[in-house]
Amino acid sequence: MWRRTGGNPSWLTELVAAGELTGPPGDQLVALATDRVPAGLVRLAQAAALLGEPVEPAALARFAPPADDGRPAPDAAVDRLVSSGVLRFDAGGGLRFEQPILAESLAAAALPSLRSAVGAARSNAVSGSAWPADSDATRRWASLTARERDVVRLLADGMTNRQLARALDISVRTATVHVSNVLRKTGAASRTEAALFALRHGVLDARG
Structure with missing residues (x-):
């Protein structure tokens, strides 16, 4: 909880109140996060979340709204x-x-269209444009077994361990072990972070 909130007392309180201490953020936290972002810049903030940290300012600026109708220039939006x-x-x-x-x-909260745009941008980066490929992320993904990769994809759908077990036709205990292995191998601290790891590094197809 401390890691997820950066120790911020307001977010600690909201996380406890929402009862989503380790799972994917629910509607309440999503709404609070959206309200925290300046008007007109929610999509840009979502792009930053999907791109992964640290985000290059120039790369993020590409997702800024056009500088017209009184809107700030891309760099100013960032x-x-x-x-x-x-x-x-x-x-x-x-x-x-x-x-x-x-x-x-x-x-x-990001829409499928934005997920696709970020995924396309990262694919272009690997072939030589704005962002270099993350060799460490590639190594970590390669360390996962085929079944563990299936688990990551199902985690991206927000499945619980019981739902994972049903989808993969395995026991809940085995599903729990697979999730633990995924977190350890990817270095993720939560199920959501494991799914974001895969999406951000272009190893999980962008989807809604």
Whole structure:
């Protein structure tokens, strides 16, 4: 809980109140996260959540709304997310969310069209454009067995261990072991983070 909220007392309280201490963020947390983002920049914040940390400012700016009708220029839109406390710059100049639960909630609310756009951008990056391939992420994904990869895909659908067991025709205990192995091998701290890991690194097909 401390890791997911960055120790922020407000988000700790909301996480406890929602009763979603380890699972995917539900509607209440998603709504709170969306309300936290400045008007007109929710899609941009969702793109940041899907791109993965640290986010390159120039890469994120590509998802900013057009600079017309009084809207800020792309770089200024990114700066607004920083000044509002949604994002912060790290020591290397990359962007990170102030609280991981905020990123989880925004990613959960992203529409399929945005997921596809981010997935396409990452695919283009691997073939030589804006972002380099993440060799460590590739190595971690390769360390998963075929069954563990199936588990990641089902985690992305928000399944519980019991639902996983039913879908894969295995026992609940075996499903629990698979989930634990996925978290350990990917370095994810939660089920949601494991699914986001796969999506962000282009190893899980973008879908709604």
